[in-house]
Amino acid sequence: MYAQIAGRLTVWHAGQSRALPWREGPAGARDPYAVWVSEVMAQQTRVSVVVDYFNRWMARFPTVEQLARADQQEILKLWEGLGYYSRARNLHRAAQIVDVEFGGTLPRTRRELLSLPGIGAYTAGAILSLAFGLPEPILDGNAMRVISRLWDIGDPIEQRSTQKRLWSLSRGLVEAAARPGELNEGLMELGALLCRPRNPHCAECPVQHSCLARERGVQDRRPVRSPRQKIPHVEAAAAVIWEGERNRSRFLISRRPEKGLLGGLWSFPNGIMEEGDEDLSACVRRTVRKEFDVAVSVGDKVAIVEHAFTHFSMTLTAFHARILAGSPQAADAADAADWRWTTLEDIEELPCPVPDRKIAGVLRDLAGEESGCTTA
Numbered sequence: 001m002y003a004q005i006a007g008r009l010t011v012w013h014a015g016q017s018r019a020l021p022w023r024e025g026p027a028g029a030r031d032p033y034a035v036w037v038s039e040v041m042a043q044q045t046r047v048s049v050v051v052d053y054f055n056r057w058m059a060r061f062p063t064v065e066q067l068a069r070a071d072q073q074e075i076l077k078l079w080e081g082l083g084y085y086s087r088a089r090n091l092h093r094a095a096q097i098v099d100v101e102f103g104g105t106l107p108r109t110r111r112e113l114l115s116l117p118g119i120g121a122y123t124a125g126a127i128l129s130l131a132f133g134l135p136e137p138i139l140d141g142n143a144m145r146v147i148s149r150l151w152d153i154g155d156p157i158e159q160r161s162t163q164k165r166l167w168s169l170s171r172g173l174v175e176a177a178a179r180p181g182e183l184n185e186g187l188m189e190l191g192a193l194l195c196r197p198r199n200p201h202c203a204e205c206p207v208q209h210s211c212l213a214r215e216r217g218v219q220d221r222r223p224v225r226s227p228r229q230k231i232p233h234v235e236a237a238a239a240v241i242w243e244g245e246r247n248r249s250r251f252l253i254s255r256r257p258e259k260g261l262l263g264g265l266w267s268f269p270n271g272i273m274e275e276g277d278e279d280l281s282a283c284v285r286r287t288v289r290k291e292f293d294v295a296v297s298v299g300d301k302v303a304i305v306e307h308a309f310t311h312f313s314m315t316l317t318a319f320h321a322r323i324l325a326g327s328p329q330a331a332d333a334a335d336a337a338d339w340r341w342t343t344l345e346d347i348e349e350l351p352c353p354v355p356d357r358k359i360a361g362v363l364r365d366l367a368g369e370e371s372g373c374t375t376a
């Protein structure tokens, strides 16, 4: 069964593969660095979004060596908007290791690849098969769906035992393939183009006669997922602290500590509202005192921004604020690694999270209205 499915998928893929910038050359003989960058970018992100980011990245950092020697702030700026910023920091750290320990060339063994920051089983399998043509399995969301349907797997895919089985089936397929890279890419492409989460196009599918879920009419019920936990919602407040009472040209921002959510990015001082009596203004005052050791008065609202992270969603309300007394100083390294006064022009050059970019956009609109200019 493995050989039959692998053969049909490989033939189908040869006529179907989408032209994407990281697919230069046949699967199995591509630039390992380009495969690596594209696979990391594509995690949790739509391919259509990845294309522009990938092109900009490769134009700026065309080799492992150039990435290894880049400034982290520039890397985060290029990554801005893609989310999951630890992916960019890990790419940078891993490139530095590859540059020093492997002479700038990605290693060709699973064990060595897995030792690099941010490279897990999926990315290692993608690099080994798509770049080096080695029979190593992959298992992204698309491949998981296709395999679950082909073998009609009725257990929740999050379960450890199911994952083990899926990896084993994926390995069986790739080891039966004449061209492992093309088989793996075909498996993922089938999931992206035909074996879609809803209403799979089974009539056009090259492996329909080997598909147990289709035979049993349960393809819409595969894969089985455990019921999702509802993600929590938090209320948070941010401060746009102006340098002077009347002069609204410079405001305070801080760089988040390296480790943790949005590490290394610049943002307006902000914090999550505590449960109980605290309101948003009190949250701003507490957060700024803790972060910068100054007292502020809180003024009008600037903007309300909704944002969803992986494990929680957030309503962030930003307020104008001014310092009542004293000078700001980084009071707690766990909150801020650095801080500075900045302008609307300068913040454009810094890597910022999406909610802070939106607040800066509102400030820009307000500044345009006050000066009598209009923005598009």
Ligand code: SF4
Pocket (backbone or CB within 6 Å): 146, 149, 150, 194, 195, 196, 200, 201, 202, 203, 205, 206, 207, 208, 209, 211, 213, 214, 219
């Ligand atoms: S027959 Fe349908 S459900 Fe089965 S692999 Fe093909 S597209 Fe997916």
